[in-house]
Amino acid sequence: MKNFGYTIQRDQSIDIDQNDRRIVNYLLSLEPSFNLCLGCGSCTGTCTAGHFVDFNIRRVHTLLRRGESKQLKTEMKKCMFCGKCQLVCPRGVNLRNLIITIQRAIEQIG
Amino acid sequence: MINFNLFVLPFFLGLIYVLVAVGKSWYHWIKALTPIDKVKLSTLIRHPKQALSALKEVFLESLVHRKMWKRNPLLGYMHMSFALGWFLLIVCGNIESRFYSGVHVNAPYYPIFLKFFIHDRLVIFFEVFSVPGFFRFLMDFLLLYILSGLVLALLKRQYSNFFGMKRTSRFQFTDRVAMTCLWLIFPLRLLAESFTAGHYGSGGGFLTQPLGDFLVQLLPVPSEFVAYAMWWGYSLSLGIFFVMLPYSRYMHIPTEVLLIFFRHAGIQPKKWYSSFSDTEVQSCSRCGVCIDICQMNTAGIHNAQTVYFIQGVRDRYVPEEITQKCLVCGRCQEICPVGINTDSLRLIKRRELGSGQSTDFSYLKSDDKPKTAQIVYFSGCMTHLTPSIIRAMTGILENAGISYLHLDKDRSICCGRPLMIAGKDRQANELIEINKQIIHETRATLLVTSCPICYRVFREEYNLPIRIQHHSQFILDLIKTGKIPLQGQFKKVVYHDPCDLGRGTKTYEAPREVLSKVTDLLPVKQEANNALCCGGSLGILNVTQQQRAMITKEALDILLENKPEILATACPLCKKTFATHASIPVMDIAELVYQSIPKPSYSASAQSHQAKSYANELI
Numbered sequence: 094m095k096n097f098g099y100t101i102q103r104d105q106s107i108d109i110d111q112n113d114r115r116i117v118n119y120l121l122s123l124e125p126s127f128n129l130c131l132g133c134g135s136c137t138g139t140c141t142a143g144h145f146v147d148f149n150i151r152r153v154h155t156l157l158r159r160g161e162s163k164q165l166k167t168e169m170k171k172c173m174f175c176g177k178c179q180l181v182c183p184r185g186v187n188l189r190n191l192i193i194t195i196q197r198a199i200e201q202i203g
Numbered sequence: 204m205i206n207f208n209l210f211v212l213p214f215f216l217g218l219i220y221v222l223v224a225v226g227k228s229w230y231h232w233i234k235a236l237t238p239i240d241k242v243k244l245s246t247l248i249r250h251p252k253q254a255l256s257a258l259k260e261v262f263l264e265s266l267v268h269r270k271m272w273k274r275n276p277l278l279g280y281m282h283m284s285f286a287l288g289w290f291l292l293i294v295c296g297n298i299e300s301r302f303y304s305g306v307h308v309n310a311p312y313y314p315i316f317l318k319f320f321i322h323d324r325l326v327i328f329f330e331v332f333s334v335p336g337f338f339r340f341l342m343d344f345l346l347l348y349i350l351s352g353l354v355l356a357l358l359k360r361q362y363s364n365f366f367g368m369k370r371t372s373r374f375q376f377t378d379r380v381a382m383t384c385l386w387l388i389f390p391l392r393l394l395a396e397s398f399t400a401g402h403y404g405s406g407g408g409f410l411t412q413p414l415g416d417f418l419v420q421l422l423p424v425p426s427e428f429v430a431y432a433m434w435w436g437y438s439l440s441l442g443i444f445f446v447m448l449p450y451s452r453y454m455h456i457p458t459e460v461l462l463i464f465f466r467h468a469g470i471q472p473k474k475w476y477s478s479f480s481d482t483e484v485q486s487c488s489r490c491g492v493c494i495d496i497c498q499m500n501t502a503g504i505h506n507a508q509t510v511y512f513i514q515g516v517r518d519r520y521v522p523e524e525i526t527q528k529c530l531v532c533g534r535c536q537e538i539c540p541v542g543i544n545t546d547s548l549r550l551i552k553r554r555e556l557g558s559g560q561s562t563d564f565s566y567l568k569s570d571d572k573p574k575t576a577q578i579v580y581f582s583g584c585m586t587h588l589t590p591s592i593i594r595a596m597t598g599i600l601e602n603a604g605i606s607y608l609h610l611d612k613d614r615s616i617c618c619g620r621p622l623m624i625a626g627k628d629r630q631a632n633e634l635i636e637i638n639k640q641i642i643h644e645t646r647a648t649l650l651v652t653s654c655p656i657c658y659r660v661f662r663e664e665y666n667l668p669i670r671i672q673h674h675s676q677f678i679l680d681l682i683k684t685g686k687i688p689l690q691g692q693f694k695k696v697v698y699h700d701p702c703d704l705g706r707g708t709k710t711y712e713a714p715r716e717v718l719s720k721v722t723d724l725l726p727v728k729q730e731a732n733n734a735l736c737c738g739g740s741l742g743i744l745n746v747t748q749q750q751r752a753m754i755t756k757e758a759l760d761i762l763l764e765n766k767p768e769i770l771a772t773a774c775p776l777c778k779k780t781f782a783t784h785a786s787i788p789v790m791d792i793a794e795l796v797y798q799s800i801p802k803p804s805y806s807a808s809a810q811s812h813q814a815k816s817y818a819n820e821l822i
Contacts, residue, residue, distance in 0.1 A: 126747060141584050141617055146566035170563035173617035173634060174625060175584040176741050180779050185748030193625065193744060 095143075097134055098151045112160030116198045120157065124191050129184040130154055136178035136188060142171045150178060150188070157195070162202065169196050206304070206320045210435040211312035213442030218311060221445040225457045228449070228485070232461065235478035236470070243468045257467035261460050266290055270540040274492060275367035277355060284352025285385075286456075292345045299338040315441070318396045318411075319434050322403045343408030346396075349389050356386065370500075372491035372510045374452075381451035384444035391437040394418075398430035455488040459541055462486045472547045474628070480551060483543045487513045493535035493545070498736055501757045502750035504528055509535040509545045516552065524745065526552045530754075531624055531742030533706035537732045553626030562630040567616055567637050572644070576608035579647035583654030584617050585775040592653050592775055595797035596674055602800050603686040608645055616641070620660035620703075621741045635664055642667060651677045653793065655704035655774045656741065662708060673704060674793050675714040675773050682720055682796075690801045691721035697767040698724060698792075699758075699781070700734035701774030714773045717792050721799040725765045735761060737772075739780030755784050763787065771795055 120127050136150040137143055143150075148171040156164055172192050179188040236244065247254045263269045266287040272279030293314075300314035301307060303321050313320065355366075363371050374382070393411065400407025401415025419426040448454060462482045470479050493509040494500075500508075507528035515521030529549050536545045580600065586592050593609075600607050616638055622631035642650060642665075649670045652658050658673040665671075672680075681687050698718055704710045711731045718724045729735055738754030759781060762770060770789045772778050781789045 139588065141587075141615055142566075144613075144615065167563070170561065171566065172562070173564070173584075174621045174627070174630075175617040176621055177584050177588055180585075180588055180739070180776075187744070187747060189621075189625075189741070190744040 096147055096149060097137055098149045098155075099134070107159050107161075113162050113202075114160040115202060116162050116165070116195065117157045117160060119198050120191065120194055123194050124187055126185060126187045127191055130186050131184060133183060135181045135183060136186075139177045139181045141175045141177060142173050146171055148172070150192075153195070162199070165195065166199050169199060172196075206310065206313050208316070208319065208434075210431070210438045211316055212438070213435075214315060214438040214445075215312050215442075217442030217445030221448050224449040225454075228454075228458070229461055232478045232482050235481075237473075237477070240465075240468075240470045240479070243470055244465070247464060247468050253467055254464075257464050260463050260467070264463065264540070265456070265459050268540070271490075274538070274540070278359075278366045278368070281352045281355040281359065281366070284348050284355070288345055288349035288352060292342065292349065295338065295341055295345065299335075299342065302334060302338070316434060316438070318399055318406060319430075322399050322406050339406075339408040343410040346389065346393055347410055350393065353386060353389055368491060368495060370491065370494045370505075372489045372494060374489075375514070377447055377451040378489070381444055381447035381453050384440045384447065385453070387440040388437065388444060391433055391440055395430060395433035395437045398426055398433055402426040402430055452487075452489040455486050455541070458482055458485040459488075462541070466542070472544045472551075474551065474554070476551050476555065480548060483541075483548065484513055484516050486541050487517070487543060488541060489514065490540060492538055492540060496534050496538055496733075498530060498532065498534070498738075498754050498757070499528060501754050502746055503753070504746070504750070509539075509543075509549075512549065512552075513543070513545075516548065521552060523556055526556065527743065527745050529743060530702075530736045530738075530740040532702040532736035532740060534733070534736070537706055550624065550626065553624075554628055556626055562633060564633050564637065567634075569614075573610075573641060574608050575644075575646045576606060577647060578605055578607040578649045578651065579610050579642065579645050580607050581610045581618075581642075581650060581652045581654075581657060582615070583611070583652055583657040583775065584615055585656065585779065586653040587611075587615055589775040589778050589791070592778070592791045592793055595791065595793040596651075596653055598797045599678060599681070599687060599793060599800070602797075603681050605686075607651075608647070610641065610645065618654075618657040618660050619664070620656045623660065623664070624742045625744065631664075635660075639665055639667070642669075649677075653775060653791070655701045655707065655710075656776065659703045659707045673708070673710060673713070673773065675704070675710065675717055678793065678796050679713045679717050682717065687796070687800055689721055689796070689799045691799045693721070693723045694768045695725055695766070696722035696769045696771045696795070697727050697762050697765060698730070699727075699737065699762055699770060699772040699777055700731060701772060701777050702734075702736050702740065704773055705734055706732055714771075714792050717796060718771055721795055722769070722771070725767050728761055728764060737774075737777040737780045739776045741776070751780075752784065755780055759785055769795070 132151060132154065134151045140148060140150060142148045148168065153165065153168055156162070169192070174189065174192065176189050179186070182188060233244070247257065266283070268279050268282040268286060271282045296314040296317060300309050300317050303317065304313065359366050359371070363369065393414070396407060396411040397415035397418055399415070400411045401419035407415050422429060465479055465482060472479055472483070487510065489510050491510055497508045507525045512521060512525055512529070515525060526549065531546050531549060533546050536543070539545060580596060582593050582596070597609065617634055618638065619631035619634040622634065647669055649672065650661065650667065651672050651674055652661065653674045655673060658671065661667060661671045682689065696718060698715060700711065704714070715724060735758040736754065737758055738751045763786070768787060770781060770785055770787055771792055772781065772789065773792050775791065778789050778791055
């Protein structure tokens with residue numbers, strides 16, 4: 094079954110103050126259109142990589158917002174950069190630049 | 204009289220400096236060529252025909268400025284007067300000086316300041332039919348010719364509109380100094396020769412003699428002194444110009460000659476910043492022709508045009524923002540009078556920015572044995588966003604009775620160009636290898652794709668041993684061989700050239716030919732290699748959707764000028780981008796062709812026939 098990220102999440106408590114929000118702050122400074130996202134999941138629905146493997150940009154968005162960068166590292170390696178997500182985004186989020194910026198942030202933070 | 208004066212020194216030293224500096228650069232460029240390129244270059248020596256055609260291009264481009272003439276006659280005249288005029292002035296001056304000195308080899312400064320050295324030789328004015336008289340006439344004529352260009356150059360700074368340019372490039376300090384000196388050289392030469400001719404009452408031509416006579420009368424100080432000062436000024440402006448040349452835009456003068464020879468030897472741009480790239484960068488004259496045509500202007504971006512990008516490369520520092528801010532549409536490459544591969548330079552610099560995080564595409568590997576087929580259809584990622592194109596293409600294929608394999612029907616893998624165009628070659632190559640393997644396993648002999656982005660990268664990077672066609676070419680073949688019957692509706696249509704299909708792979712005719720079979724194709728003001736980008740380009744990352752929309756709307760305004768009923772294109776990305784803003788339907792050529800195929804079971808006549816027989820049965 095395809096995972097659009099709508100399934101019920103496991104219980105987890107998140108302490109926003111404890112989590113690492115460096116990446117999201119870096120992203121917001123470089124690609125402010127990130128703020129426009131309303132989490133509709135169109136990007137995930139159309140994703141070329143998501144067709145093959147569990148890759149979910151909508152979840153990446155949530156992880157970023159929560160500051161959970163550990164999972165991101167392996168997650169972001171799957172993107173093929175084709176740009177379909179950007180074309181279907183109803184909010185005009187600059188997704189390709191967002192993804193390349195996330196990748197760069199992960200690289201810098203290590 | 205000894206043919207030497209102290210004032211020749213600034214010129215003479217400047218000349219030695221520029222010759223050494225340019226010679227050093229040429230030496231380094233040739234030395235840094237790859238071994239294969241060196242062999243290619245040496246073939247020029249063995250094949251004089253090739254070398255001659257290179258020389259011909261040097262004459263037509265570096266001196267006559269043919270491409271500038273095509274762009275705008277005033278601009279062409281201005282450049283030609285400086286280049287060809289000065290060149291002829293040097294050549295004719297040299298021949299003239301031999302006549303006076305009586306020897307074949309003169310000191311390099313002797314012909315340049317000839318009129319100073321020979322002022323004691325009395326020659327009668329208007330003696331046009333003698334050799335010296337003829338040369339005096341010729342040299343004055345050439346000087347006048349260059350000065351007419353100079354007047355145009357001055358006017359261009361103020362009224363660039365008349366030269367077909369809305370914006371001109373911003374200069375750096377060294378450019379300004381060199382340009383000022385260049386502009387001073389010829390008026391100072393005119394004054395120096397005129398004052399000398401006026402003072403001695405002879406030796407001038409039709410221009411310098413009357414002007415000299417007139418000016419000398421007006422002078423309150425001895426004219427000999429003024430003439431001498433002018434000779435010093437003339438020499439100084441030449442000297443400073445020569446010294447500044449290697450550090451200014453005028454370095455393009457000697458470099459372009461070498462570039463033309465490189466090109467005629469068959470040397471190609473590399474994937475990395477090679478010696479050839481450096482030659483290209485130094486050949487940029489910063490004429491600014493690429494500024495106006497850049498669609499970044501429409502989006503309100505005025506600092507990233509190719510001329511500024513190349514300026515940054517030359518200064519060994521390009522801000523990342525500028526390297527990235529480019530649609531990679533290739534319009535500047537088409538219009539560049541020097542023929543610089545601007546897109547490939549951009550991509551080289553993007554590659555240098557670091558390829559970013561490593562990728563993991565292991566999930567793409569599958570053990571499934573793919574089906575085999577002669578003809579393989581690869582729709583591409585973008586086409587999956589426009590299912591109507593896939594429906595049309597599969598419909599056409601089925602109608603033509605062709606057995607084919609839709610390679611990415613369910614499992615669509617990106618072709619790699621989006622990664623490549625962002626400078627991530629290593630990651631792109633992983634995708635390319637996976638796709639190559641899959642294509643290889645299908646044992647196809649023909650690969651048809653609906654996406655120009657895929658088509659370009661298949662051709663340029665995949666090295667596939669099979670035929671590759673964009674669907675416009677494939678459909679044209681089907682029409683020509685009569686495989687699909689057509690019943691065109693001949694609606695008014697304009698065609699938008701996708702960047703990667705048009706300028707990218709020079710496929711201009713096939714889509715037009717297909718369209719002319721089924722529609723009434725209207726012309727567009729800017730089409731073929733001058734077509735605009737739709738604004739959806741994958742080549743750019745750092746523009747907002749609003750800026751993209753500005754580009755799209757401008758392109759639409761131009762496309763829809765002739766009031767077509769349908770906007771046709773051959774690229775799913777262009778279709779998707781235009782469809783958001785267009786007031787009329789946007790259709791791919793595959794859709795238009797599919798519409799025109801008569802479908803027996805659903806056609807109107809068949810339906811009415813069916814209804815009739817049904818009615819008959821009832822009665």
